[in-house]
Amino acid sequence: MTDQVISGTDLSRLRELNSLTVVRALRDQPPATVTELAKLTGLSRPAVDVIAQGLVTGGWATVVEPSGSSVVGRPARRYRFRATAGHVIGVDVGAHKILTLLADLDGNVVHTARCTVAADADPPSRLAALDAVLATCLSEAGKTEQDIWAVTIGVTGPVDASGKTTLFTPLPGWQTVDLAAHLSDRFTCPIVVENDCKLAALAERWQGAARDANDIVFLLAGLRIGAGLIIDGVLRRGYGGAAGEIGALKAVRWLTAPSHLGQCPGVPATVSPDDAAAWVFNAARDGNRDARSAVNRYVKDLAIGTAALVLALDPQVVVFGGGFSRSADLVLDPLRRELGRLCLRLPDVRASTLGADSVALGALRLALNEVDQRLFTLGLSAPIAPRR
Secondary structure (H helix, E strand, C coil), X not given: CCCCCCCHHHHHHHHHHXXXXXXXXXXXXXXXXXXXXXXXXXXXXXXXXXXXXXXXXXXXXXXXXXXXXXXXXXXXXXXXXXXXXXXXXXXXXXXXXXXXXXXXXXXXXXXXXEEECCCCCCHHHHHHHHHHHHHHHHHHHCCCHHHEEEEEEEEXXXXXXXXXXXXXXXXXXXXXXXXXXXXXXXXXXXXXXXXXXHHHHHHHHHHCCCCCCCCEEEEEECCCEEEEEEECCEECCCCCCCCCCHHHCHHHCCCCCCHHHHCCXXXXXXXXXHHHHHHHHHHHHCCCHHHHXXXXXXXXXXXXXXXXXXXXXCCCEEEEECHHXXXXXXXXXXXXHXXXXXXXXXXXXXXXXXXHHHHHHHHHHHHHHHHHHHHCCCCCCCCCCCCC
């Protein structure tokens, strides 16, 4: 039998992997002692003690000082993952606004920046607005592009493997835009582009109305209707990124459903098309008969596509989100009645709790997922000391 020699490279790699193992344990836990970390990782206590001290020196962990206690003896020191070791950015590039959120590695939002943009803005104008709001967010947060570990951008329309909306998008000229390439001149970190409905679904499961569910249909309801799908706890994109785009089938009437609100009799001429739905919802609350009728027609059309998704996927929760979720008080009960009539089993129908921030928050979640995936992939090197 031949003795196996462990080279210096192998030992170095082993130390890297052990360090990553401890980082991951710290990432997923409240402050922990060396003994607790040893149990979580399966490493020896002396090894964990050395690694934890090294992670503090390298900027990946901090020591939580023991609080006063009546316990006899010195309390064991605890280590906490240093969430400010890096930061991520989530962006919602919508038809009317660009919203940017900057967060630490625990998902705590550090700074927010937004700007309005015209719905008919051409790609150069929209990209210039995006560049400006990103620069503002970084500057006001006291960060640079080198401090950012991942960026996710949410856009309207199905996103293919190249990060483009080649199938369709309501943003003028956006099918030809390569966002990742545009931003790669500024950021050296991973840049991910994803559909807004899918990101909003992620956000609702992370911080919103569906935190207790693994099977979710999210409805992004506004001047257009889209859906994001999470099945078995996994965001479903589909082969070409178009999963959930059931509104493309004219028979489900999602394409025309918002027109019931925009074309409601009695909407004043002074109300812009973008604000007509809000006027109708308010009028319906006040008992206006035409407005109530328009809302009911809208809900009936919304329910057809929703029922098709419910029958196909049998979700635990349907989340009503997007701009119209501010009027969930008028929509949820009739939507439940329609789904009860159309479906074999009625899922729990809930209103979004995240409102207009859902897409950007979902972008943050996906950026954090990207950081974790890259950090804890065996091919990566050990943690490098971040800038303090």
